[in-house]
Amino acid sequence: MSKQELLNQLEEYGIEDISLCNCGAYTVTINNKNYSVHKDNFFKFFPDIDEEIFNESIKKILMNNFYNCNHCVNNWGLDLCACGSGESPKECEEGLEECGQPMQNIEAGYNHVRGGSSWM
Ligand SMILES: [Zn+2]
Numbered sequence: 001m002s003k004q005e006l007l008n009q010l011e012e013y014g015i016e017d018i019s020l021c022n023c024g025a026y027t028v029t030i031n032n033k034n035y036s037v038h039k040d041n042f043f044k045f046f047p048d049i050d051e052e053i054f055n056e057s058i059k060k061i062l063m064n065n066f067y068n069c070n071h072c073v074n075n076w077g078l079d080l081c082a083c084g085s086g087e088s089p090k091e092c093e094e095g096l097e098e099c100g101q102p103m104q105n106i107e108a109g110y111n112h113v114r115g116g117s118s119w120m
């Protein structure tokens with residue numbers, strides 16, 4: 001499968017683009033916003049996507065070793081705490097006001113809780 005064929009399959013889930021970082025996180029583009037999530041948690045956030053699509057050959061197509069994503073650089077992700085600790089929201093022990101919430105939320109349409117919108 002080529003990347004375009006994969007994207008054709010993911011289109012129905014609203015995913016416009018997808019890449020896989022060296023750190024093991026996927027970054028997907030939905031409504032022109034980028035969301036990152038570690039591959040181990042990917043299907044928790046996209047349960048309707050057929051895992052069979054994501055076989056080893058597709059991972060090679062998506063892998064970009066020179067890519068630094070927001071998951072590893074900024075600790076931004078669907079599966080990361082809003083405080084920026086890089087922990088999962090449930091396990092974060094920073095004790096900050098925003099802890100327990102995810103940094104990114106597709107339904108709510110935000111791709112990071114804090115800061116401006118000038119990051120991309
Ligand atoms: Zn990364």
Ligand SMILES: [Zn+2]
Nearest residue numbers: 081083092099
């Ligand atoms: Zn936290």
